[in-house]
Amino acid sequence: MENNCENNLHSDSVANMLKKLSSLWKHRAAINNEQLDYESSYFDPLKKDFSEDLLPFSKHGAWQEASDEMKSKTLSYAWGIYNLKTIYIECDIVTPACEDIIKAPSSAFEDKMIVQEVMSEALLDEALHTRMSISACNYIYTMRNLEPLNFSDFNLVQWRRRIISECTSEWERRLTRFAIACASETLITDYLKVMSEDTSIQNICHEVTKAHAIDEWSHSSVFSYVALDVVKSLNTKEKIYLRDTLRKTIDVFASNELGAWETVLKLINFPNYKDIIADTGDNNEISIYVESVEAIIDRIGINENKIYVSR
Numbered sequence: 001m002e003n004n005c006e007n008n009l010h011s012d013s014v015a016n017m018l019k020k021l022s023s024l025w026k027h028r029a030a031i032n033n034e035q036l037d038y039e040s041s042y043f044d045p046l047k048k049d050f051s052e053d054l055l056p057f058s059k060h061g062a063w064q065e066a067s068d069e070m071k072s073k074t075l076s077y078a079w080g081i082y083n084l085k086t087i088y089i090e091c092d093i094v095t096p097a098c099e100d101i102i103k104a105p106s107s108a109f110e111d112k113m114i115v116q117e118v119m120s121e122a123l124l125d126e127a128l129h130t131r132m133s134i135s136a137c138n139y140i141y142t143m144r145n146l147e148p149l150n151f152s153d154f155n156l157v158q159w160r161r162r163i164i165s166e167c168t169s170e171w172e173r174r175l176t177r178f179a180i181a182c183a184s185e186t187l188i189t190d191y192l193k194v195m196s197e198d199t200s201i202q203n204i205c206h207e208v209t210k211a212h213a214i215d216e217w218s219h220s221s222v223f224s225y226v227a228l229d230v231v232k233s234l235n236t237k238e239k240i241y242l243r244d245t246l247r248k249t250i251d252v253f254a255s256n257e258l259g260a261w262e263t264v265l266k267l268i269n270f271p272n273y274k275d276i277i278a279d280t281g282d283n284n285e286i287s288i289y290v291e292s293v294e295a296i297i298d299r300i301g302i303n304e305n306k307i308y309v310s311r
C-alpha cells in the first residue's frame with residue numbers, strides 16, 4: 001500500500017490519497033480487528049523475548065561471556081525498555097502532534113475534514129498501541145517473575161522537551177511538534193520491521209510487534225501526505241526549520257538509551273555492566289534511519305536542491 005501511495009504522490013491529490021488511507025484503516029487497523037488474547041497465547045520459557053541482534057552491546061565480551069540465565073533476563077528487560085519507549089513515543093510525541101492538527105487544522109490543508117479524520121484515526125491507533133505495549137511488557141514481567149522497569153528519562157523525550165522550551169514563537173513550537181512526530185512515525189516503522197520479521201522470539205512479542213508494524217506502515221504514509229500539505233503554507237525559513245528538525249530527530253531516535261540500559265543491568269546485577277555501558281556508544285543503525293527520513297524530505301520538496309525554487 002505504501003508503495004502505491006508513493007507512486008501516486010504526484011498524480012493524485014493529497015486529499016484523495018488520505019481518503020484512500022482512511023478507507024483502508026476501517027478494515028486493516030488493529031483497532032478494527034480482533035485484539036490479541038494473552039490468556040490463550042503460548043508462552044515458551046526457553047524462547048527469547050527480544051531479538052538479540054537489536055541489543056546495542058550484543059558484540060561486547062561481557063555480554064558474550066554471560067550465563068544463559070543472565071542473557072534471558074536481559075532480553076526480557078530489552079522487551080520492557082522497547083515497550084516503555086514506545087509508550088513514551090505514542091503519548092508524548094505522536095499524540096500531541098495529532099491533537100494539534102485535529103484541534104486547529106492549518107488553512108493550507110487541501111481538505112481540512114479529511115486531515116482531521118485521518119489524524120483522529122491515528123490518535124485512536126496510538127491509544128491502542130499504548131495499551132498493547134503496556135499489556136505486552138507486563139505479561140512478560142509476570143511470566144518471568146521480574147520486577148517491572150521504572151524509567152522515564154528517554155533521550156528522545158528529554159531532547160524534545162528541551163528544544164520546544166527553546167522555541168521563541170508558536171509557529172516554531174507547532175512545527176517542532178509536527179516534525180519530531182513525522183520523523184518518529186517513519187523511524188518507528190523501520191524499527192518495528194526487524195522485530196516483526198523475527199519469528200524466533202517469544203510468539204506474543206512477535207505478534208504484538210507485527211500488529212503495531214502494520215498500523216505504522218499506514219501512519220508513515222498519513223504523516224508524509226499531511227506533511228506535503230503542511231509544507232504548502234511554509235516560507236523558506238520555516239521549510240529549512242522543518243527539514244533540520246526532521247534530520248535532528250534521526251540521531252536522537254536512534255539513541256541506544258544507555259540510561260535505561262544502565263538501570264536494567266544494575267537492577268539484575270549483570271556482571272561487568274559498567275564496562276558494557278562505558279564501551280557502548282550511543283548511535284545505532286543510523287544509515288537505515290537516515291534513508292527513510294531523507295526520503296520524506298525529498299518527497300515533500302524541502303531538500304537542499306528543491307527548497308529555493310519552490311517559493
Ligand SMILES: [Fe+2]
Binds near residue numbers: 090125129212215
Ligand atoms: Fe504506534
Ligand SMILES: [Fe+2]
Binds near residue numbers: 122126185215216
Ligand atoms: Fe503511529
